[in-house]
Amino acid sequence: HPLLLVEEAWVLKASGKPTQAQARAREAIEAGGINQGRCGPTAVLVMAGLAMETNDCKLAGHLRQNFTPGSGSPLSSTPIERFLSGAEAAAKEDLRTAVQQIVSCGRLLERSGWRNSALMPWRCIAAELYWRLGEWDQAHHLIEEAYAPAVAWGAPAALGRVLRLRGTLRGGEEGLALLQESVQVLESSADRWELSKSHYALGRQLRSFPDSTAEEHVRYAHRLADQCGIRLPSERAGTGLGPRVPGRVAATAVLTATELRVARLAAQGRTNQEIAQDAGVTSRAVEKTLTKVYRKLSIQGRAGLIETLHPLAGGLG
Structure with missing residues (x-):
């Protein structure tokens, strides 16, 4: 059934298997499961996040073209449409449009009472886009904003992700402590891909001290990435944030x-x-x-x- 494919994609994404989730999402599209009549706004937001993580222009474009929330939705159409627009722009490397749309979406969602930082980590997404644009202050500001809600919500994957980004952005001994905490938190999460990225970030940070355990973390990150079905160059196992260069x-x-x-x-x-x-x-x-x-x-x-x-x-x- 098409909706089962959508649910499988959702579970696979939450388990840190983005490539398998992407495959299920594409099957769901072919089966007619991702459209206005079948797929609710929450699932669409998850699928849009998957499109960004896998850089899938086709999935992002399909969502943008085929989903318009109904008037009876508890969420207004504007924030969802903006997130979909941002996802499509990010997949097309239009980073400026992407970050503007995603930040706008996030602020609107919060004004409507939507504060689930695990399901909709818009600050983390926008922070990385700002980083890639070279706008360090905006990236720092958003991650600091994201920290308290992630702690309050308590979901290990969401909190571990924020800790990793916060640690990478801060650097030094303080950043190292945050990265170590990120790994500890993510050990209790089902999301092995997030854990892989945190181990890699920790290993890379330890290299600068230097520390003899650095390469152990990097190797373990690669093994986790392989288990998640990620067959990409070694740098892909990183955080998405590099040193300030x-x-x-x-x-x-x-x-x-x-x-x-x-x-x-x-x-x-x-x-x-x-x-x-x-x-x-x-x-x-x-x-x-x-x-x-x-x-x-x-x-x-x-x-x-x-x-x-x-x-x-x-x-x-």
């Missing part, structure tokens, strides 16, 4: 929106054919685009992309 973010300013999207997908481990299918172009066109990217960024191949585009190579953490 504004020059790396600034370097991408020379890329067009299309070049940035192709570069990011390539850095995530997608083949030229997979990128071409997503973009609706030929593999040859993708190859030409990547050649331009390498030249503009003065790098050699995909390994250079992972280093240069980090943290852009990471997903929404």
Whole structure:
């Protein structure tokens, strides 16, 4: 049944298996399960978050085109539509539009009484978008706002995620303590993907001290990611936030929106054919685009992309 596929996608996402959840969501679309008549607003918000995490333009676009909340919904149509618009913009690498829409959605939801930070972690999503835009102060502000509600709500996955982002943003010994707490909290969560990202962030932070246990955390993060079905380059196991290197973010300013999207997908481990299918172009066109990217960024191949585009190579953490 189409609705069962939607529920399976929801459970898989909550269990830290985004690629499997993505597959179920696509099956649900084909079976007609994700549309206004069958799928409620809460499920749509979850599916939109999945579209952003997996960078799935097709899923984001489908949600945007096929869902309009009914007038009887306890949530007004405006915040949901804005979140869907933000999800689609994020999948298309239009980060400025994405963060504006998501912040607007979050503020409107809170005014309507919606405060479930586990189901709708809009501050975490927006903070990472701000980070990727190089706007550090806004990212810090949102994560600090997110901390108290996450503690009050108490869901391990949501709290662990906030602690990881907070620790990565703060850095130093204080950040290290927050990352260690994030790992401890997430051990009690079913979301192994979030735990993987926190172990990776902790390992990377420990390298700067240095600490002999750093590589143990990184290796464990990779094993967890494999269990979650994530077959991407090693940097994909990170938090989605990298060290404060504004020059790396600034370097991408020379890329067009299309070049940035192709570069990011390539850095995530997608083949030229997979990128071409997503973009609706030929593999040859993708190859030409990547050649331009390498030249503009003065790098050699995909390994250079992972280093240069980090943290852009990471997903929404």
